[in-house]
Amino acid sequence: MNRIDECATDPALPYNVFAKACPSRGTLEHITGRWGALVLGALFEGSLRFNELRRRVDGVSEKMLSQTLHALERDGLVDREAQPTNPPRVDYELTPLGREVATRLLALIHFLEGSMDDVLDARRRYDDARGGR
Template identity: 50%
Template sequence: MVTNEVRSLDGRFNVMALACPTRAVIDRIGDKWTLLVLYALGSGRLRFSQLRAQVQGVSQKMLTQTLRGMERDGLLSRTVHAEVPPRVEYELTELGRGLQEVVAGIRLWAYGHMDEIDEARERYDTKI
């Protein structure tokens, strides 16, 4: 039985409940820009311009929003170096590295199944 309670009877979170705080976490993880930033930072700390170059297609505004949200969630750290001009670097935290390891499986799954997905899309598109 689906309930609107934030916690289930055993005390665990109930992600199916509208008010469950884990929904915000899933929104963050399910965001394509977050996934791509996680992947880019998996090799180490990067500056904003380096991230933007690696994550092709992301706008400056969207990258800024993504980085702020990830920092707020504790997934990355932002270091400002007192130089002229200021140098800002981003790096995954331990929490972010743990998530990066988990989502790496999704990336590898996508790599391994692209041919099947393309075939399924072609079959679907010929039916409509």
Template identity: 55%
Template structure:
């Protein structure tokens, strides 16, 4: 059986599974935040950087490149003066954003409990 056939669905617990790389891109700190920020719609690079507070330009570029490579983000370079680039979620990206949104909503809703557990000896 070839590797492509073996990973028709994917198995994240197998070291050679390509789903691990995608998982890393989606669940990185900036990957999660970019997906959530783009849920609201198309954003220019500067708008996205302001919305994802604290991300450096370099990290945002890297994150966007990874997510674009995974088919989760669309990048459109507009030939206007001055030139600018817009980013949006693909249909696959919208699905991924829904999933990470569930996790982030749970974290935000449980932050008092999480902080209390973290502070416990």
């Protein structure tokens, strides 16, 4: 088992995302950051080429998408497959671990989308109580 002693507060749970030095924190940041969550969600339906993924994840820059894909690939959540064609073709798809993570993320995303009326009402009440900020 790969374990960093700074993470282990409980022998039954060798990683603790709340510990600053634990590598699980970095992976959580890659998954839950704005672009990581959207990329994982976009890849859930199947493999995409870089530009297809960029169009699907509206607003992401080429640089941020590239950095996000590298981080997710390094964490074992995304596979990158380069085809020896001219021009080169690169496809990205979820690994089994990435698929499991995306399934859980999509449940949260769908819950939030379905709850947005409540969220927007709460925002209005909050702003009204504070003078219309």
